[in-house]
Amino acid sequence: MYYNWLDRWDERRAQRGDEGKTVTEFALDAETAFPNAAKIGSIKEFCVIADRAVDDPKFYDPPDGGNPKFQESDGWLKFPSDIATDIDENNMVWAKITKGGSLRQAIVVFHHWNASKRNRQIAKFLSVRGLTVVEIAMPYHFERSRPGSAHADYMLSPNLGRTIQSIRQAVWDGRKLIRWLKSEGYEDVSVLGMSLGSWVAGLIAAHDLAVSKASLFLTGGSLADMVWSGRATRAIRNSLAPDIQLTDFRRAWGPLNMENYAHRLARPGLHLHVVLARRDKVILPELSHGFMQTLTRAGALPTVLQLNCGHYSLAMPPYILLAGLSLKRFL
Template structure:
C-alpha cells in the first residue's frame, strides 16, 4: 500500500539521519580501545561466573527513595568518577511513597542513564561512551545499568511501594528486559523496542556501521564480539514474572530492534503481549501507544487506590 510505503521510507530517512549523528560521535573514539586478547579474557571471565553474578544488586542500599530529585552511589563503579552516581527523579502517586511505582528507563541520549548528562565525563557528549568500539566499556555499561535498576526497584519497595514495574524505551527497554530476567517480585514490564539481539544491531543494521569498522580495525570479528551474547541479550533469558504482565512494542520498519525478533521473543517468553506501530527505531508513536495498550491489557494495575 502507498501509505505503508511512505511510512517505511520516512522511517528509513529518520533512522538514517539519527544514526549518522550517532556514528559521528562514535568516530571520535573516546570510549577507549582494547584488543582481541583483552576482550577474550573479559568475556571468558564473566561467562564462567554467569548472569547472576554479572548483574548482582546490593543487598543493602544507600538510604531510601524520597519525592523529587536525589542522587545515590552506583552499585557498580567504573573508571570515570562522574558516572559513579545515580541521578533519580521521583514522582509519588496519590498515596505518596506508598503508591505503586513504575521505573521509567529512557532511550539513548535522552536523560540520566549511564554516561548521560550529569553522568558524562568532561569532554564527551551525553551518551557517547555507551556504545563504541570498546566492547568492554559497553558491556560494563549494561551491567551497571541493570544493577542500578535492580537497586532502585528494591529502594522503591523499601520506601513503601506495594508494586514495582518497568517501562523502558530502546536502550531503556533493553535494560528493563535484562532486569526482568534477574530481579524477582516485579509486577509488570512494558518494553518498547528493546534490543533483542545485540549482534543484529551491530552487524546487520544501519546503526552499527562505525562500531563494525572500529572492531574490524582492532582485529575483532563477529564471532569474537558475540561471545557475551548470552549475558547481554534478553533472548537468552527468562523473565521472572508471568507472560500476561509483559508488553512488547515493536516498530514495523525498525531495523535495530527488528519486529520479527520481538514477536519471537514474546513467544519464547510464554506468550507475552506483542503490539506494533508503523515507525522505525526512532519515532513518537511507540511510547504513547505503550501507555494505551498497557493500561488496556493490565487494568488491574490501575484500579483506583484507596
C-alpha cells in the first residue's frame, strides 16, 4: 500500500514537470556540437563525427585561457564560459559558495535538469562538516536561463548538436571552476551530481585528475537511453522518434555516454559513490545497473546505495536522510 502511494506521488510530481514541455523540431546541428565539422545532412555522417569525439582524449579539455576573469563577492562567484552561445545570459557562469571550516576540501554540486533553485539543505549539511560547497549553474539554469523559456529546454532537447554543446559547456565550466578552487588552496576537490547533473559530474571526474571523489545520485550510463525510455523526457522522445532510430541515437550521443569513459572512471585515485532508486521511472533501474556492471568490468569499485523509492521521492524522508548519511561517510 505504501509503495503504491509512493509511485503515485512520483507520477504526480512527474506530471507537474511536464508543464511547458512540448514536442519540438528534431535537428542535427552538427556544427554547434563540433565547431570544426563541415555542414552535414545525415545522421550517418553525424555519427561518424561523434565516434571521433569519443576517441578524442581532449574533447572535454577546456582551453587554457590567459586571464580567467573570476569575480568573487558576497558568497557568489562568476566567470565567463569558454563556450559562447547565442544566449547571452548562458555565457556567464554563476556559482553560490557556502564556506566550510578550516578543511581545505571543496565539493562542486551540479543540480538536476530544470532545477529551479539551489539546495540550501545540501549546502548547509556539507558545510557544517567542514566542506566548502560550490553550487554551479549548469547551462540554461538559474541565472543562465534562456529568457522566455519555461524550462532548460536548450540543455537537453531533440537538437542533437546543441545538447552535446550544452553538456560539453557544463563540463568545461566545471573544470574551469575546479582549477580556480585548486588555485585558491583547496587540496581535495570532489563533485556531486544529481540526475542530469550526474552526467556532468561523471564526465568531469572521468577527465579531470584534480577530482578525487565523485558522488552520482540517480545516474545511468547512456544519456540517449535515458532520454528514450525516461518518464521526464517523453516530449523529447516523441520529437526524435519519427526521424531517428535508437541505435543511431546512441551513437550520435556517444560523447555523452559515461560507459564510453568507464576506464577513465576506474582510474587510480578516484573514488566513486552512487545512489540509485529502485522505483525510478526517469532513469530506469536497468540502465543504472548496466552502468554499474560496466564500471565494475573496467575495474572501478563504486560504493552503491540502492533505495526503494522513485526518482522524485528520493527527496523525501527517510530516503534523503539515508542518502545524505551515505554521502557523509563517503566524503
